[in-house]
Amino acid sequence: MSLSRKRFLQDETPTHKRVSHDFPTIAKLYGVIAEASHISIPRKSGGVVLGRSSACDLRISGTDVSSKHCQFSLACNEAGREFLYVTDMSSNGTFVNDELIGKASTTLLKSGDKLQFAKTGGAYIFRYAVDEVEDRNRKKSFFDDYIMGAPLGSGHYAVVKEARDRHSGDVVAVKIFHPNKGSNNVNTQKQEEETAKLQQEMNLLLSFNHPNIVKFISYYVEPISQHSVTTYLVLEKMNDGELFQRIVNKSKLGQLETKAIFRQLLSGLSYLHDNNIIHRDIKPENILLDITPRTSSEQIQTGPWDEHELDIKVKIADFGLAKFIGELKFTNTLCGTPAYVAPEILDNSNERTYSTKADIWSSGVLLYVCLCGFPPFSEELAPPSMKDQILEGKYAFYSPYWDDISDSALDLISSLLVVEPGQRFDVSQTARHFWFSESENSIEPSSSQISSEAMHVESIATSTSSIERTQLRSNTQPLSLREAYTSELNFQKSSVA
Known part of the structure; x- marks a missing residue:
């Protein structure tokens, strides 16, 4: 090796300044190459x-290292666990796990992260210097x-990613809520109240079985900067998608399949x-x-599923809007998805x-959508307007979409989409409706099937007469879930192009 080459390597080998201070070490940077010194933070x-x-508090060398390259700052989670986040201050980049942070941007550091300072400032493995006994007694x-x-998906208030349990190896889904921003000036009592409220709601979710x-x-509630935290909600991972996609793929669902799905929903x-x-x-x-595949024609299916499906478990998800209502039995927050929201x-x-x-109304809209492929209320x-349609309970069973659907199904929907909540079915009444015991080939319910409980006070009588199927206006056409989904995909593609 030439003298000039040796000199070049010596110039680029990062060194660091060992500062003398009275502060305890919170973390260490362990040099990736054997001859590199470790750095205590x-x-x-x-x-x-x-x-x-x-x-600088900590000094490293390197031809492309900035005079002030990055800053490590303290943050604390709700359990009192201290963390560091790093802010990139450089021109040539601070990298975490080979990804550029970006100048003036910040990221939270976790044990095992690889940090690299530009190209010549060296690469290090980051570790928290926490006493093991003390660590076992705090929330990780x-x-x-x-x-x-x-990533698995995203929404208005969170993104969902896949994650793997380090101990069991189980694959889970984690919902990462968008950051909650705070301030040093926020009232401490208010912060404590919000934390207690979150704790109560999360404990409730964790108690579901x-x-x-x-x-x-x-x-987990984790800091992502000095004044921002985010919540990681770890969930059972479902591998077979949403009911929405099933409706889109099939255009609509048959009555038997809808019954089997709806029973589980109820x-x-x-x-x-x-x-x-x-x-x-x-x-x-x-x-x-959650679909169990059918691997042999000899396997007996548990329900009216597709030929390749042995069993389907239906699971209610996304409790982002769920609310513990306690003794008052009501709440007054305006929320929900427009087409499904109760009047x-x-x-x-x-x-x-x-x-x-309110959930029963939304379930009525869902039942309507499953059976015909489009919602009862829409701007189309x-x-x-759609809002007035909902407020007035103005909907219809349009021909020819509903011609082959039994009157009992229409009666159930009519008992759910009732504007006055007091006259609307509850979940127990819904589950006992005679549609669920009616065979696929039976269009008219027998008189023995019809109970007074199944008759809505303002619904169309179903004991002897058929529920009317309405002809669409000549200038009106409902937009199916499949059409809306396809239209949205085309819009996204054109936007990218």
Whole structure:
């Protein structure tokens, strides 16, 4: 090796300044190459700056290292566990796990992360210097327990990613809520109240135990910057998608299949309502399917599923809008998905209050969609507007879409889509409706099947006469879930192009 080559390597070999301070070590950077020195990061509330300048708390060398390259700052989670986040201050980049942070951007550090400072500042493995005995007595970070994986989806208030349990190897889904921003000036009592409220709601979710409700495994509140935290909600991972996609793929579902799915949905809703929970966002996207494949024609299917399906478990998911309503049995927050939202939620003429009956209305909309492929309320069916359609309970069973659907199914929907909550079925009445015991070939229910409980006070009589199927206006055409989905995909493709 030439002298010039040796000199070049010596110039680029990173070194660091060992600072003398009275601060305890909170973390260490272990050099990736054998000859590299380790760097201790002190626990300093004002932050620790690393760079080439002699004014930095920690000094490293390298031809492309900035004078002030990055800063390590303290953060604390709800359990009192301290963390560090790193802010990139450089021109040539600070990298975490080979990904550029970006100048003025910040990321939370977890044990095992690889840090690299530009190209010549060296690569290090980051580890928290926490006493093991002390660590066993505190709540761990999400990253202590799970390895983050690929994204599964995103929504208005959270993203969902796959994760793997470091201890068991189980694959789970983790919902990562968008950051909650705070301030040093926020009232401490208010912060404590919000933390207690979150704790109560999360404990409630973790207590759920029902075969038709997605299992909640754990949750973590993690700092992502000095004034922002985010919540990681760990859930059972479902591998077979949403009821929404099943409807899109098939255009609509048959009556027997819909009954089998709806029975399970009602079982989950009954559990929630018995525990004073309103889901508040029942829709096809929030009904997940766990499908057991059929590997042999000799296997006996558990229900009216497709030929390749042995069993389907239906699970209610996405409790982002769920609310513990306790003794009052009502709540007054305007929320939900527009086409599925109950009229009492939209009605602002009086003080807005609603109960578990709001979920029953949404379930009625869902039942309608399953059987015909499009929702009963939409702007495509205007006038009136979709909001007024819902407030007035204005919908119809359009021919030819409903011609082959039994009157008993229409009667059940008519008992769910009732504007006045007091006259609307509850979950128990819905589950006992005679449609669920009616055979596929029976169009008219027998007189013995019809009970007074199954008759809505304002519904169309179903004992002897058929429920009317309405002809669509010549200038009106409902938009099916499949058409809406295809249109959205085309729009996204054109936007990218």
